[in-house]
Amino acid sequence: MDTNLQTVEIERKAEVFNWPFSRIATSLEASIIREILKISSRPGLINFAGGLPAPELFPIEQIRECVDAVLTNSGPASLQYSLTSGILPLREYLAEHVSKKGLPVTAENITITTGSQQGLDLVGRAFLEPGDYVLTELPTYMGALQAFNFYQVIYCPVTMDKDGILVDQAEEKIKQFKPKFIYLVPNFQNPSGITMSLERRQKVIDLAFKYHVPIVDDNPYGELRFSGKAVPSLRGIGGDAVIGLGTFSKLISPGLRIGWVVAPIACSKVIERVKQATDLHSATFPQYIIYEFLKRGYLEPHIEKIKVAYAHRLDIMESAMRKHFPENVTWPHPEGGLFLWLQLPEHVSTMKMLNESIEAGVAFVPGRPFHPDGSGDNTMRLNFANATPEGIVEGIKRLSVVLKKYC
Template sequence: PGVINFAGGLPAPELFPIDQIRECVDAVLTNSGPASLQYSLTQGILPLREYIAEHVSKKGLPVTAENITITTGSQQGLDLVGRAFLEPGDYVLTELPTYLGALQAFNFYQVIYCPVTMDDHGIRVDQAEEKIKQFKPKFIYLVPNFQNPSGITMSLERRQKVIDLAFKYHIPIVDDNPYGELRFSGKAMPSLRGIGGDAVIGLGTFSKLISPGLRVGWVVAPIACSKIIERVKQATDLHSATFPQYVIYEFLKRGYLEPHIEKIKVAYAHRLGVMESAMREYFPKNVTWPHPEGGLFLWLQLPEHVSAMKMLNESIDAGVAFVPGQPFHPDGSGANTMRLNFANATPEGIVEGIKRLSVVLKKYC
């Protein structure tokens, strides 16, 4: 209570489209009641998969519903990929830093990480190639759009080079794209799957666009790969919950998604601007960050000697929470980094939270 929360990856609950979801729930119960409450296909309900296939096809390589598996959020997609393809002792190449939830998913399969540093354009391809030659990783895991946690978007040139690596060394890419629709500025990029085709397994989700509580995501993959993922999912949970799939499809069918995305983009872009403006005004000058063109996160670099983890309890006592950056680094580095979520606080709360955090930062920086 009283703590302004910049931690977690939560979207703003006051922006959830509750009235529209209520309409969709009523329509589903009226028109598809028994079917929406029954067991379903492991791959997911066909109309939703067809819609996603059409959406994915617009971004690049054409796919069909057979390429799509509906998952319980994209987090389950990470686990299914791990179950399907990883064995103890396998290497996985990741960005440094990388998404903590992916590390948690893959850790279960006792893998070893090959982390590769990033610059303002994304993963360093020269370093990635050296790691590939040395360790022969099972796959490359990337978050190319508004990366979690760094907020960096991979440039078009870098995307092409990463795809070239995948083909040269016959290594698949896992493209995790929960934030790709949340672009506020800059030029839209083709998806990695749009460039690399069947060299890429894509993960997507409605969690950041509609509601995370509905838990509807998807995996798009080559047919042979989709069949393996389908078998693994069947053994895991038979299928993702039927009712939320029907509700999401009704939401899409009614044309609610695009206007809603535009609405949340305006709100999030404003909150990002408010947070960066407050940081420039109140933070010590030796705290830096890359400017994200979208997504949910700002990634702070503190002076080398500063540990964000050591600041956390004092910050919470001061009434503001953040996520220390070290857990996003599979090599244990990154003690002097932290992640802030600019989406899940009001503009007034953002300014007050940044003021509170600045008081703590000035003691350490």
């Protein structure tokens, strides 16, 4: 038998096999962020790319306590299959949390997802068909583009000012293209850091109702406000016109991969059904851990702790940038979130700078992949939360050397 198997092995290598992949699968590009993540363990590299929170701030001992309690009190249930929409106590907790901020909802409105990224994919699955239009901010979150690209959609990007998308331009595009939904990151937007003003939110919601276009409110950073005044959420103002996406990735741990979708029940049911076919349900055990963490009241103090640390890192990064960067590199000051968004002179290509920058020991994300219209080659995104304060200063120094060559 062994000898036979070996003969077979030699004959049956992949080279001779034509793999009949689907056209869309082969046309997809890998995310540049994920590609950078692969090399980010390179010794000495300072990583301003990716949306990684600070690992040294993870609440490891609290998570250990929570795991112990879960295994003691709900061991078998926490390791068993569970409902597609997620475990009931976590959905009830989230429903209560969401209800405090606007239209009341119940656990039936909530679906637990494998991070917000799965929320984006499930919304895509539920709504999008080839040739559909999606209205987005310009720039917009590249992970959303990746998720929606699979459904072969066309984007209607809308220009932003410091208060969010320009409503008149949005209305024109809605009238012309009838998009399936409006995708927005209203708080500390990824990548621009912009927070949409209340007035702008109300106007966009008016558009949603006038033209019957749902809004997808992607809100991973809303709780990470360091300064300024909180703005009511789109879901809070717009109620059932809005599908809300939330996540614990930036607040507790991305490795637990627990996010959620809040939507009108009719929509939740469709999302549940499309999710069922993709993975039956998200991991049960992390859902129990997160619920225990919330139940013990650990979330609020932990958010306070990371906000202080991130605000400090933002301050350090901006100071270092003012000190070291060429004057023709500019950025708006964000009031929260994880990201700084840099404008370089128009002739500069940050895509072309990336390799040299990595050679110099610092990684960033070039801005072009955030632009569905292919513009933005002179922009870049820096994560100020992930590196330590010392690393931030050193990384900005390294980046400034490269910037001075190009700008």
